[in-house]
Amino acid sequence: MSEERTEIASLGEFGLIDHLTRNNETRQASTILSIGDDAAVIDQFGKQTVISSDMLVEGIHFDLMYTPLKHLGYKSVVVNLSDICAMNAIPTHITLNIGISNRFSVEALEEFYEGVYAACRHYNVDLIGGDTVSAQKGLIISITAIGEVTPDKFVTRSGARPNDLLCVTGDLGAAYLGLQLLEREKKIFLENPGIKPDLEGRAYVTGRLLKPEARLDIVEWLAEHDIRPTAMMDVSDGLSSEILHLCKQSHTGCVLYEDKIPFHDETKEVAYKFDLDPTACALSGGEDYELLFTISQEDYDKLRMQELISVIGYMTPPEEGKNLITRKGNKHELIAQGWVAFQ
Secondary structure, eight states: OOSOOOBGGGTHHHHHHHHHTTTOOOOOTTEEEOBTBSSOEEOOTTOEEEEEEEEEEBTTTBOTTTOOHHHHHHHHHHHHHHHHHTTTOEEEEEEEEEEEOTTSBHHHHHHHHHHHHHHHHHHTOEEEEEEEEEOSSSEEEEEEEEEEESTTOOOOSSOOOTTOEEEEESOOSHHHHHHHHHHHHHHHHHHOTTSOOOOTTOHHHHHHHHSOOOOHHHHHHHHHTTOOOSEEEEESSOHHHHHHHHHHHHTOEEEEEGGGSOOOHHHHHHHHHTTOOHHHHHHHOOOOOEEEEEEOGGGHHHHTTOTTEEEEEEEEOGGGOEEEEOTTSOEEEOOSSOOOOOO
16 A cells, blocks of 8 residues: 555545545446435345345454454455345345544545455445445444345245254354454564564464455355255354354254364364364354355255255254254253363
8 A cells, every 4th residue: 555645534525435436336237326326226126125234343343453454345345245145145235334533544445445346346246325424533334235035035044943954154263263363463563563473374264354255155056956044144153152043033942063063174273272172163253254054854965065065963842952962972052152172
């Protein structure tokens, strides 16, 4: 990024919006009217519309000491698109609202918007509006994501039935370990500003935190193979609390097998280095943005060979409880947090 600094005040609110959106492209045929009027107009061509909104606040959801603004722009979009994917829908549009203090320059905001536009390109989504306001301190980001789904093909959290298989995409726990690594280096840097951060070449776990992806590929794959999950949500708060959400909304119990939880090799290596149990990182870590879903047993053969999906357990009648079977075959009640290493 260049050293020059343009004060936001020099452009004014509308000048700033014009500047940041001057290269905004539309990709969706459904976008009738985009940025530049009082509201956007979209035509979903007979599809049902899915809408989700999320807010990110500096110092609570992200730390700019180790989060590049471009990555933050990308991630801000992705975490919203992930919610649309979790409804079995295809994301199509976003609106973006930001509150910014005068600590940020126009160049800093350009960098943030570069990440936003990169995510829009990658997921074929249109940015169609939003607002930019002054904030007393820090950076506040609010995004609304809009998606479309064939009528009544959306998937809620409440459709799981006893004997349905419990599935998850990708691997878990990496983002939490990326956070531990970055927080450790931040602490060292604050105590000794002359020391260069050492991320030990751990590109996978840090990347999972700083630049996650939404599993649109899985939503498309499920549609191609005529698999409609019975219940689904994304894993943003840790696997155990998400499974408990599915159980509560669907009025079921569950059995989760510890040895079926998918991990990346680097996740295990970094966990052991921090003296952490990889299982605890997956269960309580969060920010993985994978999809957790249930399917009827008849659909098992269709996804058996899909390497990006792991069957990690099954749903039970509610009276059987919510249980974790450890690697050693012991049964524990599944709880939302406070995990200790299993004996």
